[in-house]
Amino acid sequence: MGNRSKFIWSRLAQMVLTLWIIATILFFIFRLMPGNPLVAYIDPTFTKEQQDILMAQFGLDKPLWMQYLIYLANLVQGELGDSFKFRAPVMEVIWGVLPNTLYLMLFSFVIAYLVGILGGVLLAWKRKTRFETIGIIATLFTRSAPQMWVGMIVLVIFSFHLNWFPSGGASATGVVYASEWEKLTSLSFLKHLFLPSLTAAIYLMGLPLLLMRSNMLDVMGESYVEVARMRGLSEQRIMLKYAARNAALPVVTAMAVGIGYALGGNVVIEMVFSWPGLGRLLVNAVSASDYALAQGAFILSAAVMVIMNFVADILYSFLDPRVTFGKGR
Amino acid sequence: SETQTQPKSTDTPKTEPADAKSREIRTLQILSRPQASAPDEYERANLIAGAMKELGINAEIKAMPYEQQSDIVWYKRDEWDMTGWQMAARPERLDPDEFVYNLFHSSTAKDGYNFIGYNNPEYDKIAEQQRITVDREERKNLIFKAQELIASDVAYLFNVHPKLKYVYNHQVFDPNSVVEMAGMGIRNIWTYLNAAPIGQQKNMILNSNDSVQALNPFYISGAFDSWVTELIWDRLMRIDKDGLPKPWAAESVTWKTDTLIEIKLRANMKWHDGKPVTAEDVKFSYEAPLTGEVPMYKPFVEIIDKIDIKDPLTLEFTLKRPWAAFETASLSKLNLVPKHIWGPIIEDLKNKPENAESYQEKTPIGSGPFKYENWKFKEEVVLSANTEHFSPPKIEKWIMREIPNTEASLGMIENGEINFLAVFPGDGQLLQQKVEASPNLTMVTTTDLGFQFFAMNHRRPPFNDVAFRRALAAAVDRDMMAQVVYKGFAEPGDSVISPALPIWKNPSLPYPSGGVEEAKKILQEAGYEWDAAGKLLYPAGKKEELGK
Amino acid sequence: MNTDVRMEQRPVQVAYRKAGFLAVLGKNLAGAFRFLKNDPFSMTGAVIYLFFILIALFAPLLAPYDPHEMIKHNGKLAFNQPPSAEHWLGTTNMGRDIFSQLVYGAKPAMMVGLTAAFFVVVVGTLVGLFAGYYKGRVDGVLMRVTDIAFGIPFEPFVIVLVAFLGPSVWNIVLAMGLLLWRDTARVIRSQVLTVRERSFVEAAKISGASDLRILFVQVAPNILPLSFLYGSLAMGWAILTEAAVSFLGFGDPAMMSWGFMLNDAYASQALSREAYWWIIPPGIFIMLTVMAGFYIGRGSEEILYPRLKNQ
Amino acid sequence: MSLLEVNDLKIYYKTSRGISKAVDGVSFAVDQGRSLGLVGESGCGKSTLVKGIIRVLAGNGIIAGGSVTFDGTDLTKMAESHIRQVRWKDLSLIPQAAMDSLNPVYPVIDSFLEILMLKGKLSRADAIQRAQELFTMVGLDTKRLRYYPHEFSGGMKQRAMIALALALSPKLVIADEPVTALDVIVQNQVLRVLKNLKKELGLTLVMITHDISVVAETCDDVAVMYAGKIIELGPVSRVLKHSMHPYTMGLANAFPNLKKTESTLISIEGSPPDLVDPPKGCRFAARCPFQIEACAHEEPSLVSVGDRHFAACHRLDEIAVLQAKAKEVDTWRKIPS
Amino acid sequence: MAENPIIEVRGLSKHFEARQHLFRKSSTGAGVLKAVDDVSFRIPKGHSLGIAGESGCGKTTTAKMLLKLYEPTSGSFLFNGKDITHLKAKEELKQFRKQAQLMFQNPFEALNPRFTIFRSLLEPLIVHDIGTKEERAALIKQALEQVNLIPAENFFEKYPHQMSGGQLQRVVLARALIVDPIFLVADEPVSMLDVSVRAGVLNLMKTLTERLQLTTVYISHDLSLISYMCEQTAIMYLGKVVEIGDTMSVLQKPKHPYTQALLAAVPSPDPDEEPEEVLIKNHVPSPINMPNGCHFQDRCPYTEAICREKTPELRQAETGQIVACHMVTPFFDRKAEREEHVI
Ligand SMILES: Nc1ncnc2c1ncn2[C@@H]1O[C@H](COP(=O)(O)OP(=O)(O)OP(=O)(O)O)[C@@H](O)[C@H]1O
Ligand SMILES: Nc1ncnc2c1ncn2[C@@H]1O[C@H](COP(=O)(O)OP(=O)(O)OP(=O)(O)O)[C@@H](O)[C@H]1O
Ligand SMILES: [Mg+2]
Ligand SMILES: [Mg+2]
């Protein structure tokens, strides 16, 4: 077996191990949580017998270790169990909101990274000017503001007062889309998408912007940039092809990792903008003690994070020919 | 300024009993949901703790999520002192049986809903009696008596019946066509059926603040699910706006005896898939819960001995024993489901661990006034009018949008994104201001059928003492609660029955009142004393057994 | 709030080209102060922190009311009042003085921020130090643990943990301590990997110093500025996290924090009421404290990357 | 007329400590087809000088005076857009860190194509062919054009940079320490490449180094810099064999010679002066064993001492004595403090 | 050869695993990198050995093995007659650490930037628990004076960035000498210094090592420096010693084609001297996965079939030094015995 495939295999094995440990931790966190999971679903009309039926239905009457083994066995088969609350397979429930989370995430990342990267280049270019100082301060502001606060302000301004954008949800009332594609390209959906994406992007763009800026400054000190200048290349070309291209490498991997983080759903934004996404689902599930669902949503975002971390590594070594791989990092 | 929680200097005796130390009442714990999720409950807890402090009782509020709170209350029945709790409005609760029997009968004290451990043999008898008393006047007397007992025993520390606040857009709907229902407000099926659009907008768009979990005629899940299911599936009877059941899918309901009921179905009813509704379907709907595949509905049909089909439109229900709430709790509760769809499903489920509660139809089929059109998970449910129904709605579509952000829902009713504000957990005063400022909006408030209260654990001293409970009840200023916490959008409560239901509500109950002074008097009479620091002590001979 | 990852990929080694700057950021206060004086950004950050720490310490003196007190005027509850001479920022819907709440909010913010930062820094630095220095198996194990920590989505984790352990700011701190050291650990580790290859570490080894001695006497002081930077960032994360968690209804009602105030305002529709004096100040305060962390961070960044300074 | 004429060039850096006079009044000229070696201690301003010539100074560097006449035009007065045309086309500079001078994320050929197509206006095919020619010219395998810079060894990178510098057949090539950090064998190869190019293409070359043996082997003329100034200038054999400045003499003493194993090395004690606050008189005075009164007050000017040979010292008249004394170890031990 | 060797190295090797890029084919490929391959030599007490060779030939790796910073892949290392190749015991290791010291290539890197000079010199004293507080200060003062940093007190509180390279290199030397070592390895100690100061440090080292009777290994790629500093010289090529012997013989009468090329390539400071022609080919082969036979085969102007098949063994040339080359065979009258491969 070659060195390369050995590396990839060991990384994959490590990912599986990581996920298994996370799954185990999760399982026990939820089982040890005070409160009977089904208590929230009990009605005054329930008899003891009915409560027992309910427990049996979700396998909660079995000993803990057996529940754990069943859970693992199911997990291996990609089965996440049934949601207590929705009485439906967790996978199905999650599928119901996952596309929306993805759209919100991708859209906000596109905005954030476009603005961030360009802004970072601009700030680095205009270094030591008032423009840079103001730019940095403004960026730090955006990165320091609590998201729900920004969200509420955005909502009040653009929706309630200016009436430019709808104030919640993911699509116009009563509209049915024939396909995800049609939905994605419909104006109404994009209009709904805009405010939450904007709010998320306002926060997200700080990282690529600052990262880009300082990478740019680093790269601009590298001698190949100096040499490019000696070669009489135009300033634009130097900035974009030399400085920005090279400075963007870490930003790209930061983005991969960031996507991993964001798939956990941006709970707060989804709450403020009534966005039907994974984050809100997860919070609802946690506060409704819907273990199965919470676990499922959690595992899924953990899996995405682990995978995106891996992707980031691979991406980095793909983008930067200098990186070697081997033991450790 | 004066503070709410500062203890007043009490006129307690200067001399202190010798055994004061051992008679000191421990710090009592009040469980509440956190302020963030249930601000009203938390603030009421604050007010109660304040009142207790004035009586010389130390109280401590422990905020915890609802699940933890109910876990303690429900499964650790002798480990808590007091807890905030509430009973929500539901159509079948318009019949007093559920509240009167399930909440206080001693048989439910062990693992049923009588988690406070109320035990009064006299009350048990009345509760049982009212169940089987079909005669309304006679039953009313019993319910009145039951309320009296609960009030004088102070089974619960009643707080308020909140006012339901609904807003609709009167540019969209004819105000005369909006129907107010006792204890339920204007957000009810009669409004949905009756509301007459007067402009371009033919759809009713209302909000919910939590998810629709399932659209399943056999699964009693979240409140919002039931808003939808009752529109898709018909029932034999429906609770009318006065709170009493009236025949619906049944043309007539005739009590042949106390245990024999004849049902005549309406002719020409059709399922949404075009098949006719038959007596077989009705029989199936009532028998399916007994198969074990529909556990939640079992309590409502267990009473039925047998169902006979007399002719294609006539059925006879034979009950095991009389049950006064049968019309409300069973005939108006069970959804009529098509046998040709659910029959095979239930058969199939018998061999599987799951039951009918976890079965989701792709397109739910009922016979109700609205047809299922679309459900976008965590977003909206769209129903369209069933024009072939015997009582066709006037609106074209009924759309419920999920908007967890209260602030946003307020903005949306203002800017027309929704035209019916069906839930508003926020500040009523603000809502009123907004409505008054808007040319389009009308607000209708109705006293809730449900109520807010604090439960006291009768198993634990000092709550096992009626006098103590009465003193607490007297000390808590319920008017103040309604004013401060609800900004006037609540009515002080003294019973499980809402003043919104004059038929059942006993207007003169011996529930203690009179403030702190009165409370002290009650305590003194019962032998309670205060130490030099003004702390309340058990009556002589009683000791604190539960420790600090 | 935890997406500031992959800082490690920046050429941290640059720091050592002009290692002299590091010396300025010495362990001693004098050095730290000198560095603050030289950098307006860090200075601003430090001043903001100082300001809030003072507020936190003297809250009872500064606040005219008890933040939980429901204020009555002439027996009537003074709720939803706009700013006035008596209530500088008005009152809440339950008649509590907003200004007093704001003042009292500094304490939990500082406490949560500082303790979270402390945990993040201590755990992260130790893990990073040991992993980076010992390499091999120790590194393997510690980095696997870090990978696991990296696999756990932060916000959901906090929510689960807080739901599990109850709504208390300390649980938020705990959640941060349990997870957020991961970024610090990775960065510190990669830094240690470069430091340990430097000749003065080899020199120490050749002089016969034990591994622990080398680790703590020679290596640790060289990565402290980085820990410091992550500490100031973690402080911001902690405060933002607390605010978000409070907003989601898992907040600590006993702790009058700014996040809690925001939630309170939000839940009582202060926005619709246009009670901006209730909504804006806590948001601004949160923003300022978080930003102060960044400011200090940026200041040390210039010290860590002296090349930036030259340009 | 010389191809490059530098006249009283002053280049200063703004630093937090004040103005650092990195190059302070330097004049020299390079004739077409000749090669000039620029030697001097680290930090004496060699790189600054050549960067100043084509105006690619760091952000805080300014040209504070003097002129640079290249091919008849003054580069210091030229517009930025204009000088960009001159760079690399007429005058290329191989910078000190040639090892890191190629963009690491593109294959080497990309750098060639960029220059050849963008500035040389060649078609892609022609550009590739030209790149291959250049590679062959410096003795590199043309297959390696497609490699990434990090896959090249140091010597290869250096040669690739030389090839790149020659891409547009410039009139003047400046190489900043082209062989430092290279192995002797590789160094030898690189120097040979440069010498051959000079011979065959008639290249004019300015080469910076701190190694006088490198200059001795490759250059026609040499300029010795000390603390921002040129202190001696002339044909290589004259400057190295008949040094006219004590610093040059000291430098020769400090160099080990493989062929003369018997001699002891002699170092010049002390360190160069601070350029922010340079001494008033001769900048070498503090380290000079032959220092006299005048040295501390008066700055010696660069005067002709013979056939195209210049030096800046107050004691040029007694130079024979000094040259003899400089060979003795003891002379350099007694440094006036 | 009569004296007892203080250092004896027998067949020392160090192999590294080579790394590779994930996606692109690299010019090298995966495999084992034999950084040092079967190196043997002996240094008698008080003598000095110079190791020269081009970059990457394994000089530093050898030095690190001599100081036990790297564990050798194979071979053994005797110090003072004792095999310490796998020495693990704490006390003995510490004893060795006290006796063997390293002088670093880059003085800017060799001192902790956060320590004052005093603190840096104090560290070894603390570690080896030498002297009381006052004695330590005296020792440090003495050490600094020894390397001509006078007055020593002036340097105590300085940080490395406040000093010049030449001064720092002296501090590094002082630190190495403060624990009274008997063995000193200097890895390119002056390559980072300016020519004018270089000579000062070299002279200082030369006099001190002679005075203190230190056994030294001096590593450099600069043959002229080695010739100035060392009595014996070893020439390394791609992990192997190709020629070793008295400096005089190796540098004046080189036998191995590589040594010859190296000498030819050294530029002379005499401008009138005509440069020699260097005959070997450009291309340096990758050290990873070396082919069979002589490592120098691809560049050697005299390569024949045997060079590609058999690894040449070290043999003594008539000029005294030991050479590993098949082509020199005719000049040798006998095959040197393994024990005598060393000086
Ligand atoms: N950007 C800058 N800002 C401030 N000072 C600088 C800058 N660049 C160089 N210097 C200073 O200017 C002086 C001359 O530097 P320069 O790089 O020209 O020297 P050099 O002769 O090329 O040295 P070396 O042989 O080390 O390359 C030095 O003292 C250096 O510290
Ligand atoms: N830790 C290591 N891991 C992998 N390879 C290494 C390691 N250290 C050195 N090498 C490789 O071993 C070979 C010998 O390296 P070494 O540093 O000993 O050479 P050197 O002769 O000291 O070179 P230089 O003159 O450049 O200092 C080189 O190819 C180098 O890349
Ligand atoms: Mg230079
Ligand atoms: Mg080396």
Ligand code: NI
């Ligand atoms: Ni007042």
